[in-house]
Amino acid sequence: MVYCIRSKEGTRTIYTHLEVTDLSDMFDFCSSMTDEQDARARELIERAAAKWPLRILHVLSDAGAPLRFSRLMERVEGISQKVLTQTLRTLERDGLIIRTLYPQVPPRVEYELTPLGRDLLIQVAALWRWIVERLGDFDARKAVRLTVAGV
Amino acid sequence: MVYCIRSKEGTRTIYTHLEVTDLSDMFDFCSSMTDEQDARARELIERAAAKWPLRILHVLSDAGAPLRFSRLMERVEGISQKVLTQTLRTLERDGLIIRTLYPQVPPRVEYELTPLGRDLLIQVAALWRWIVERLGDFDARKAVRLTVAGV
DNA sequence: CGGCATCCGCCCGGATACTG
DNA sequence: CAGTATCCGGGCGGATGCCG
Numbered sequence: 001m002v003y004c005i006r007s008k009e010g011t012r013t014i015y016t017h018l019e020v021t022d023l024s025d026m027f028d029f030c031s032s033m034t035d036e037q038d039a040r041a042r043e044l045i046e047r048a049a050a051k052w053p054l055r056i057l058h059v060l061s062d063a064g065a066p067l068r069f070s071r072l073m074e075r076v077e078g079i080s081q082k083v084l085t086q087t088l089r090t091l092e093r094d095g096l097i098i099r100t101l102y103p104q105v106p107p108r109v110e111y112e113l114t115p116l117g118r119d120l121l122i123q124v125a126a127l128w129r130w131i132v133e134r135l136g137d138f139d140a141r142k143a144v145r146l147t148v149a150g151v
Numbered sequence: 152m153v154y155c156i157r158s159k160e161g162t163r164t165i166y167t168h169l170e171v172t173d174l175s176d177m178f179d180f181c182s183s184m185t186d187e188q189d190a191r192a193r194e195l196i197e198r199a200a201a202k203w204p205l206r207i208l209h210v211l212s213d214a215g216a217p218l219r220f221s222r223l224m225e226r227v228e229g230i231s232q233k234v235l236t237q238t239l240r241t242l243e244r245d246g247l248i249i250r251t252l253y254p255q256v257p258p259r260v261e262y263e264l265t266p267l268g269r270d271l272l273i274q275v276a277a278l279w280r281w282i283v284e285r286l287g288d289f290d291a292r293k294a295v296r297l298t299v300a301g302v
Numbered sequence: 303c304g305g306c307a308t309c310c311g312c313c314c315g316g317a318t319a320c321t322g
Numbered sequence: 323c324a325g326t327a328t329c330c331g332g333g334c335g336g337a338t339g340c341c342g
Contacts, residue, residue: 033283037286038283040286040289041282041283041286044282044286044289045278045279045282049196049200092291092294093290094290094291095290095291095292095293095294096289096294098294114294116288116289116293116294119285123278123281123282124278127196127274127275128192128196130274131192132188134267134270135195137267138191138245138247139244139245139246140243140244140246141246142246142267143243143246143247143248143265
């Protein structure tokens, strides 16, 4: 689990974040990215954070085995056929799932997670968990006003 | 940093994820959430993963000090006034930033990160970094087809 | 300066109908 | 069974204009 310790050192707050020793270290890393890397990472996150992808990855993970298109339709509640197809194509292009077509009549198509897809799901689940554990904090009333507005 | 080790044990893959010992453990945790918790977490992630919020949090973090509305407009390139206002309101409601109004003429308004906002940014930066380090893997050509389609 | 109100174009995603 | 093709409605976000 990601673990974060904050401590004060003079006016500066030190973030101990396992391998990351402070916040600026993390953003130094971000700054060292090329524009192309940054753009590509942004695309990937935008696509993965869209409405359905995580749901689909989660369903595939829960199943623990390849699922047919129609099984996915059943388990990803509320999704339409078109959007399911579109999303699966995107996930395949990004290397997160594998699509296997069995040339039979009627055709059979199975989808399964790649190791990368599984790993990504773990990362996101960690973030998810971190948020759930702090749900009570996500509230403006919990935000301490450090600066008092002048009279 | 989140660290993930995969190892084979028979047919099962064990994920050592620091405190998380395997994938099912993580999802057991997810399943133990109430519907309300789940929905609230989903809302928060959706809002935070929208187009501008992370950019704004990042800019505030980089600045290291409270920023006025017009400074934010300059540094968050491409955002419109309306959308900046909307996004700031949402971030404030979620307890990620603090808005301080100084009742002067002309008015002055300053925005700054809350500790929670900083912490969230660290979590997301970790995920971001994880993705950037694996950019080369996010590609369908890298996805090994485990199941061979029948003839 | 830091908004709010209004209008508007666009894209996302849903519904439906059809096909190899 | 697992798609494509087409149409369409809602919402998001951008541009512009006005206010305390």
